[in-house]
Amino acid sequence: MNSVKKHTLLLIDDKPANLIALKSILESPDREIICCNSGNEGLQILLKEKISLILVDVQMPEMDGYEFVEITKQHPNTANIPTLFVTAISNEEKYINKAYELGAIDFLFKPLNIEITRNKVESFLKIWDYDQELKRLNEKLVAKNGELEQFANIIAHDLKTPLNNIKSLVEFIEEEHLLDLKEEATDLFEMVKSSAMTMSKLIDDLLYYSKNVENNEGKESINILSEVNAVLKLINPGNNIQITKENLNHTIRFQSVAFKQIIQNLLSNAIKYNDKEMTEIRISYNDALQQIAVTDNGPGIPESQAEKIFQMFYTLGQSSRGDSGTGIGLNLVRKLAERNDAKVSINSQFKRGSEFILSALESA
Known part of the structure; x- marks a missing residue:
């Protein structure tokens, strides 16, 4: 043979x-x-x-x-x-x-010299092998990135289709029943359309972000208060949710889309898992420590799970409202923070609920 x-x-x-x-x-x-x-x-x-x-x-x-x-x-x-x-x-x-x-x-x-000749040739052939393996791995990575980009496009399309349907249905109802609608209903329809358009824009931004932003590229000067207000407009918290903003009128360097996604995920979790009749959330910025804190009056997170919650697909089970998370949100939050040279952690000493800290922020 x-x-x-x-x-x-x-x-x-x-x-x-x-x-x-x-x-x-x-x-x-x-x-x-x-x-x-x-x-x-x-x-x-x-x-x-x-x-x-x-x-x-x-x-x-x-x-x-x-x-x-x-x-x-x-x-x-x-x-x-x-x-x-x-x-x-x-x-x-x-x-x-x-x-x-x-x-x-x-x-x-x-x-x-026979020995030197053989040893040199052997060494350079090993280098060649390593180089070829790196090329193969790079080709696999390029192919995988292509698959992920295609997957992201499909997901974006699947998310935007129902949003466009909602917008079209609302416009149809308004046109057909314009005289029957009360002023309050008209305002609600406008809010639905506005939320659908904002969500569609966020999907476009996230798709652009996933395809074009790597590591810490794309950081820009953003105003914390303006970014938080944009997120609040999107999630539109209900009457039983009280959100307090403290000292947020400061500028930092961060990827705008990534920052909004971090804040949205932290706020959504604080709302979803809250077990109180009135949900209380505070978003504050400490300019001396250059960190943002998101605190709530919910059930808190056991100290033994303080680090596990950032792992992919790890969940705390059903929320008090019967929802169950996918275990992706907090892992994404940490990844987005790291891409911006920042850190996300939970303050396990906070006993009145949960406190998430976004730290090591770069002031603008």
């Missing part, structure tokens, strides 16, 4: 005897070794074969080793193939510098 060839080596030397000697040193069951007598012949082979390592003689007629390497480094398909110069000329600094400037990775000096 023939062994599978893992690497293909290209040896270039104008003297056949040198090629025979070098090939005998490097032969291995998992290697294919191709020999040729000129740089031009070597270039032809590179067009047809996938080469892992090139060993080229420096002194050759017509095209020497330097010229050969200069040509290979200019072509994207061959530029990254590791190349070793094999030479009998002096190892003076000017020759070595010229080779490195051209893109060679090392030298083998004649007469060849």
